[in-house]
Structures are given as C-alpha cells and as structure tokens.
Amino acid sequence: DAKTTQPPSMDCAEGRAANLPCNHSTISGNEYVYWYRQIHSQGPQYIIHGLKNNETNEMASLIITEDRKSSTLILPHATLRDTAVYYCIGLNRDDKIIFGKGTRLHILP
Amino acid sequence: DTAVSQTPKYLVTQMGNDKSIKCEQNLGHDTMYWYKQDSKKFLKIMFSYNNKELIINETVPNRFSPKSPDKAHLNLHINSLELGDSAVYFCASSQEPRPLYGYTFGSGTRLTVV
Numbered sequence: 001d002a003k004t005t006q007p008p009s010m011d012c013a014e015g016r017a018a019n020l021p022c023n024h025s026t027i028s029g030n031e032y033v034y035w036y037r038q039i040h041s042q043g044p045q046y047i048i049h050g051l052k053n054n055e056t057n058e059m060a061s062l063i064i065t066e067d068r069k070s071s072t073l074i075l076p077h078a079t080l081r082d083t084a085v086y087y088c089i090g091l092n093r094d095d096k097i098i099f100g101k102g103t104r105l106h107i108l109p
Numbered sequence: 110d111t112a113v114s115q116t117p118k119y120l121v122t123q124m125g126n127d128k129s130i131k132c133e134q135n136l137g138h139d140t141m142y143w144y145k146q147d148s149k150k151f152l153k154i155m156f157s158y159n160n161k162e163l164i165i166n167e168t169v170p171n172r173f174s175p176k177s178p179d180k181a182h183l184n185l186h187i188n189s190l191e192l193g194d195s196a197v198y199f200c201a202s203s204q205e206p207r208p209l210y211g212y213t214f215g216s217g218t219r220l221t222v223v
Contacts, residue, residue, distance in 0.1 A: 034211070043113075043199050043214030044152065085150070097212060099144075099152035 004033075004088045009104040018075040020103050022088030025069040031091050033064060035073045036099070037084040044087065044099070047073065083107045112136050113215040115200050121221045122190055130185045130218045132200030140164075141183035142201040142212065143175060152199070158183050190222045 005023040012018040024033060034049040048055055048062045050071070055062045061074040075082055087102040113134045122128050134141060142165075143155040156175040157165035163175070172188045187194060197219050201212040 036212075038152075041217070043201070043216050044212070045214070046211030049211065087152075097154070101151070 004090055004100050006086075006088050006100065006103045008101065009106065011106045011108055012075075012078045013108050014080060015077055018078040018082065018105060018107070020073040020075075020086050020088075020105065021070065022073070023070045024088065024090050027068055027090050029068075033062070033068075033071050034087075034089040034091070034097065035060070035062065036087045036089065036097075037082075038087070038102070039081075039084040047086075078105075078107045080107050080109065111215075113200055113202055113213050115198075115215040115218050117218060118216065119219050119221075121223060124190055124192060124222055126190050127186070127188045128190060128220070129187070130198055130200075130220070132183050132185070132215060134181055134200075134202040134213070136202055136204075136213060138202035138204050138213070139180060140203045140205060141177065141180070142203075143183065143185050144199040144201060144214075146197040146199060146217070148196070156183075156185075187220075192222050195220055195222045 003026055032049050032051050035047040036044045037047055038044045047059050048057055050062045050064050064071045083106055085102040085104050087099050089097055116131050140159045142157045144152050145155055146152045155167055155169050158177045160180050161177045174186045175183055177183045197217045199217045200215040203212045
C-alpha cells in the first residue's frame with residue numbers, strides 16, 4: 001500500500017500559491033498519486049492525479065519528484081473557497097482509494 | 110442536474126430501527142461505492158459494486174446490506190441501527206473499478222442514531 005504522509009494543517013494567504021506537500025515513500029512503480037479535497041459538509045472532490053510526470057488541469061498542478069517518493073499539489077492563486085481538507089492518496093493493491101487524515105488548508109484573507 | 114445524488118441528506122432515527130439510504134448516479138459510470146466518515150473525519154470504504162456485482166466488501170457488520178437494482182443505483186440498508194452507526198455516509202461512482210479517472214462523490218447523508 002502506498003501510505004501517504006501529509007502535514008495536518010497549513011495556512012496560505014489569499015491570492016498566493018498554496019503548496020501542499022505529500023510524502024509517499026512506499027509507492028510502487030505502477031501506483032498513481034491522487035489528490036482530493038473535502039470542503040466542509042460536502043463530499044470529497046477529485047482534483048488531479050499523476051504517475052510520473054507533472055500534471056496540470058484547471059484546478060491545480062501536481063509536481064511529482066523524480067524518485068516518486070513525494071509530490072506537491074499547487075493551487076496557483078488560492079481563494080477563500082479553497083479552504084478545505086486536502087487528501088493525498090495512493091492506490092493500494094486492490095485499487096481502492098484509501099483516505100488518510102489529509103491536510104487542513106486555511107486560506108487567510 | 111446532480112451527478113451523484115443521495116437521499117435523504119439528514120436522517121435521525123432511534124436505536125434498533127431499520128433505515129435505507131438511496132444513491133443514484135447519472136454519469137453512466139459502471140462502479141459505485143459507499144464510504145463512511147466517522148466523527149474523527151476518517152473516510153473508510155464500505156462497499157463497491159461494478160455493474161450490479163459486489164466487488165469490495167470491507168469488514169462491515171452484516172447489518173449493512175448494499176443493494177444495486179441497476180448500475181445507476183446503489184442503496185444502503187441498515188438493520189438494527191446502533192449508536193456507533195452515526196456518521197456521514199457518502200456514495201460515489203467511477204468509470205471503472207480501477208479509478209484512474211477519479212471518483213465522483215455525492216453530498217453525503219448525515220445519519221444520527223439516538
């Protein structure tokens with residue numbers, strides 16, 4: 001299983017880039033790294049995923065280190081609506097998405 | 110035009126009762142899931158169905174029984190409700206069993222057992 005480690009909480013000023021780190025040192029070669037977020041009282045929302053290469057979509061960018069032991073989710077211009085718990089997830093051998101504790105991101109006005 | 114919809118949104122019931130939570134997805138996905146989020150905010154998978162067939166059944170008490178009448182619906186029946194069943198239950202769907210393209214979650218059902 002690709003267990004992930006994330007800081008429990010982070011602050012980011014509104015308008016600045018939010019960089020959320022994740023360690024996944026036990027990830028295997030064919031395991032994807034997924035990022036989800038959960039805004040208060042809502043269901044988790046898919047953000048992005050990647051295998052080896054860096055990825056970008058309309059929500060965020062994902063930077064994966066060359067050794068694939070860690071990654072960073074980047075929200076380029078954080079807004080108050082980005083306040084949420086962000087989960088970094090690796091697929092386990094049964095391909096189930098297993099959520100950890102995540103990082104609680106506070107966007108400060 | 111909600112992609113994954115759950116009903117009811119809130120459910121308050123007494124211990125010992127039997128209740129159901131319904132889930133429907135209009136995304137044409139083949140696989141549906143139930144997750145439980147407890148008071149400590151951990152999200153845990155309970156069940157997964159692919160084309161109406163059960164493919165994942167975590168160690169959930171057999172008081173919980175999922176039922177999938179068709180691939181667009183996955184309902185959760187809970188018998189003999191206990192206080193510890195109080196949680197938020199999320200339904201989700203994905204295009205395939207290996208969720209390479211991510212899950213779409215519903216907005217959750219907050220179950221309170223009193």
